[in-house]
Amino acid sequence: MTDRHVTTRETGKHARRAAILQAAETLIRRSGSTDFSMQELAAESQLSLATTYxxxxxKSTVLYALLNLRADHAHIALDMRPDTDPRERVFTCAREVVRQFTGDPxxxxxxxxxxxxxxxxxHHPAFMARGLEHWCVVMDALERAGGLPQGTHAREVANFVHLFLTGALDMWVHEEYDEARLLHELERYLTVLLFPVTASKPSTKKVRRT
Known part of the structure; x- marks a missing residue:
């Protein structure tokens, strides 16, 4: 088989795979849910059920592939220039992540x-790892700038933020948070995590008795 035939076959597979993902997105938007069957997905893709599988x-693989595809296209740009304040970059990243999800509920x-x-x-651990690495990039820059609380490290802090965001997103998904509440809770968590208030030490100064 020639390279040309291999390339043509791979191009065809890529096109059919893209059709499946587009069909999944269409079904989600049409029904407002993911309660479609693989048979319905195959029909929407104009492919056989066997080819779809x-x-x-x-189905889980399809939906994770769709989520990763949208993440690839989101282009959450991190401004990593040396003159960019790494603290502000953390909050910019938070706003962009919230905007990505809440912009298309x-x-x-x-x-x-x-x-x-x-x-x-x-697929779930792989997707979570991808999200964690996103925050690691941000927190690495903050750590290099000396902006993390004493005794903490970038990956540790990134993991805290990622886990909190996952929980907060779950609240938004179930409509317990709106966009404003989601952003508020994330920004408040980042503020408390990164800029903890140092408790004042008890005064040892003796009080003069009169």
């Missing part, structure tokens, strides 16, 4: 509701 796998709420509620020992 062979190209991308089961019709898509992200049902998608995240499924992904946060269904165990997946393969």
């Amino acid at each position: 062979n190209l991308i796998g089961g 019709l898509f992200y709420r049902p998608l995240m509701r499924f992904l946060l509620g269904v165990p997946d020992p393969v």
Whole structure:
């Protein structure tokens, strides 16, 4: 088989895979949920059920692939120039992450509701690791600038933030938080975490008795 034939075949597979992901997004937006079957997904993709499974796998795999694709296209740009205040960069990143999700609730709420509620020992850890690395980049810069609380390290702080954000997103997904509340809670958590108030030591100065 020639390289040209291999390239043509791979291009066709890529196009069919893209059609499956587009069909999944269409079904989510049409119904406001992820409660579609693989048979419905195959029909929307104009592919056979067997081809759909062979190209991308089961429903959980499809939805994680769709989420990763949207994350790739989100382009949450981190301004890593040396003259950029690393503290401000943390809060800019928080605002951009919140904007990404809350800017398209019709898509992200049902998608995240499924992904946060269904165990997946393969794709869920990989997606969480991707989110953690995003925060590690931000916190590494802050650590190099001496901006982390004494005794903490970038990856440790990044993990705290990532776990808090996951919980806060779950509240937003279930409509217990709106966009403003989600951003407020995340910014407040970052403030408390990164700029803790140092408790005043008890005074040892003797009081003069009169």
